[in-house]
Structures are given as structure tokens and as C-alpha cells.
Amino acid sequence: MQKKRTIGFMFKQINNVYEKEFNNRLRTLGITTSQCAVLDYLFDCEKEEVTQRDIEKGLNLRNPTVTGLLKRLDEKGYILSVPSNTDKRYKNIYLTEKAYDIQKRMENQRRKLDKMLTIGMNKKEIEALEKMLNKVLYNIAEP
Template identity: 80%
Template sequence: MQKRRTIGFQIKQINNGYEKEFNRRLKTLGITASQCEVLDYLLGCSKEEVTQKDIEKALNLRNPTVTGLLKRLDEKGFILSVPSNKDKRCKNIYPTEKAYDIQRRMEADRKRLDKLLTLGLSKKETAALERMLDKVLYNIAEP
């Protein structure tokens, strides 16, 4: 009898497959899935000033991880870091025109991947899955 896999293991496997396929699709744009998540946050953020701390909190990532992501996005010309007028220790992060230029393609790739993830599921099943995943994410989120 085969041992039952844990839910956590299944979620990890899904994430690994998703990230691998997303990275493959984004390669032509010169970014990774992780960098795409940062750009997506910046492009969709309603705040006028976004700091590294904001990105860390929104994406549930640690400081060294975000530092590396921002460094590479800056080197590639997708973001601009400007010292904050309010706090000189902080930098505000802004997407560049280059980031806006690839926004539609990033969104299209994400939508195609979502369709792949839910292939064979009805709209009702997909909605139920989204609700359940929201609950799982809430359960594991840091306070």
C-alpha cells in the first residue's frame, strides 16, 4: 500500500511545477517568476511610495531575498530606486517604462498557467478550490 502524501507536500510539488513552467515562459522577457511577482506588486500597487519593507510584507519574503530580487531588477532596468524624502534610510521603488512594457505579457502568461492548473475543473470546482486555498493561506500566514 502506497503511503498517502501530505497536503503540504502536494502544495510544494504544485508550486515547484508552477514556478518551473512560469520561469520557462518568462525567460524570453529576461525575468524570473520571483522577479515577476515583485514587478506585479509594484505595477498594481495603489501606494504612491513603495519601499523594500512594503514588498517584503506584501509578498511574505525576507529582507535578503527582496534585496537580491531588487538588485537584479535594477540591473536589468525594470525598476528605479530613489531615496525617500520622508526617511533617507529608505528607498522608494518604482517600476520603469521597461516594466510597463512587459506587463501584458506577464499577465497573459499567468492566466495561461492558471488555465493549465485548473484544466479539467468546472467553474464551480475552480471557485471552490480558490476558496479553500484562501483558507489554507490564511491558516499558515504569519500574524
């Protein structure tokens, strides 16, 4: 008899498989899922000044992790770090043209993977899944 898996375990398995598949797809673009997440955050905030600390909070990542991600994105030419005009202790992070050039290709890979996730589901089921996942995220997120 197969033991019933916990919901948390299933989320972990889904995340592992999703990240592996997304990394494989992004490899052709020369970036990782973690680097993609930082770029997505910056695209979402492009009208605002964004510091490393903002990225740490927004993505719930630790300082050393974000430092490494920003370093690699800078080396690849996707971002620029510029000292803040208001507080020289901070650097504002800006997207480069190269980042905008890759944005559509990243989104295309994400859409393809999302379609794979929902194979066999109709529109109502997908909407219900999104609603339930938002509830789960709300329930577990820090206030």
C-alpha cells in the same frame, strides 16, 4: 500500496512544478518568477510609495533576497530606486516604462498557466478550489 501524501507535501510539489513551468515561460521575457512577484507587488501598490522593507513584508521575503531581486530588476531597467523625501535612510522603488511594457506579457503567461492548472474543472469547481485555497492561506498565514 501507495502511501497517502500529506496536503503540505502536495502543496510543495505543486509549487515546485508551477514555479519551474512559470520560470520557463518568463525566461522568454528575461525575468524569473521571483522578479515577476516583485513587479506584481509594485503594480498593485503603484499609487503608494513603496520601500524595500514594504516589499520584504508584502512578499514575506528576507532582506538579502529582496536586495538581490531589486538589484537585478534595476540592472534590467524595470525599476528605479529613489531616496525618500521624508526619510533619507529609505529608498522608494518605482516602476519604469519598461516594466509597464512587460506587464501584459507576464499576465498573459500567468493566465495560460492558470488554465493549465484547471484543465478538466468546470467553473463551479474552480470557484470551490479558489475558496478552499483562500481558507488554507488564511489558516496558515501569520496573524
